[in-house]
Amino acid sequence: MNTPIKYEIVKRLFAAKDKPISGQQLADELQISRTAVWKYMKQLEEEGYEFEATRKKGYLLQKSPDTLDPSKIKALLETERFGREIIYEESLTSTQTIAHQLAQEGALDGTLVICEEQTEGRGRLMREWKSQKGKGIWMSIIMRPDVAPYQAPQFTLVAAVALTYAIFDVTGVSPAIKWPNDLLINGMKCTGILTEMQADPDRVNAIIMGIGINVNHQQEDFGEEIASIATSLRISLGKEIDRAALVAKILYYMEAFSKQYVAEGFEKIKTLWEKNSCTIGNRIKATTLRETFIGKAVGITKDGVLQLLLDDGTIKEIISADIEL
Ligand code: BTN
Known part of the structure; x- marks a missing residue:
């Protein structure tokens, strides 16, 4: 089965949100027959998609499988x-x-x-x-x-x-x-x-x-x-x-x-x-490969290095460490 068309159908079903989309519309937009649309819908159902299908209005997506397909x-x-x-x-x-x-x-x-x-x-x-x-x-x-x-x-x-x-x-x-x-x-x-x-x-x-x-x-x-x-x-x-x-x-x-x-x-x-950070502004413990530092995290440098204000008033720049809040 031609998968790009299947992507296109799934895409349109999601985009339509709570409005049904007709088989004819899918057939016209994707330039395939109504029978081909029906076959794709059957395949999607086998994969766990659920639709409300009415003759007049078309297909309304109810549920899609939680897959990373x-x-x-x-x-x-x-x-x-x-x-x-x-x-x-x-x-x-x-x-x-x-x-x-x-x-x-x-x-x-x-x-x-x-x-x-x-x-x-x-x-x-x-x-x-x-x-x-x-x-x-x-x-x-x-x-x-x-x-x-x-x-x-x-x-x-x-x-x-x-x-x-x-x-x-x-x-x-x-x-x-x-x-x-x-x-x-x-x-x-x-x-x-x-x-x-x-x-x-x-x-x-x-x-x-x-x-x-x-x-x-x-x-x-x-x-x-x-x-x-x-x-x-x-x-x-x-x-x-x-x-x-x-x-x-x-x-x-x-x-x-x-x-x-x-x-x-x-x-x-x-x-x-x-x-969005919960590190900055808080007193933290930073354990590097060699040492442990305790201080207030005051910011990050333009290189993403953490700046820690130590109790002696100096700033320690931390490149890599485990942090405890
Ligand atoms: C960390 O918090 O130490 C980083 C974890 C990163 C895990 C992801 S899962 C996908 C990717 N593949 C891996 O083996 N690791 C990363």
Whole structure:
């Protein structure tokens, strides 16, 4: 079956919102027969879509399956490049590892690698990242911005801002950004960001932006070791979230904010980041590889480095650390 037409049908069904769309209209717009439309609708029903179908008015979308199938993500996309190429599998070791390989083989800017389950998901500092099947969003975006290697860490902050906007648009929940790469709801982690790059000394070849979001987990889905520090959007909202719709929004904001960053610099992103941060203004403990510092987080530099006002009145710049609020 010709999948681009299936994307087009799903796209129109979503766009029509609560208005039915007739089989004839679909047939005319897509230049296919009514019988072909009917066959596509049957296939969509087999995939878990539910419609109210009336002879006179047409098809009204009632329910869509909570899958990350590219046909659904593509139907909801509002981007120019991000997500136009999607690699989707039920199970992968790590989307980050696969994205690195694809980037080396020349994958296009905006290519998305996404799966239902990761068997070797990883977080910062090579920590394990739990990625249960069908519960979350485990994705990596291959980005090819024209920037120097020293700018790559700023993309973590670009991603944090993009994610807060996307999550708010889809769920109405406003997560707080904890420097450098966590999103929290009620003080508990729901999202992690892992920014890695492939670069020559003076030029970035690819940024591999790994994003892990706990979306439809219930409390019992978190293992004992993270149950007290992790949460999900569903726990916070009290209802299930359509993961594909959230992925499409993330791609939209990632494309928009990274474009803005490359064109205009870091200043605007920095302001948005600080506005949504729960780190700035608070007394925190920062544990680096060698030392621990306690002080008030007063801001971030233009390079995304955290500035800590220590009790002796000096400012300590923190490049990488674990933060306790
Ligand atoms: C962190 O908080 O330490 C970052 C977590 C990043 C997890 C995501 S899930 C998708 C991508 N693939 C991985 O193996 N890791 C990132």
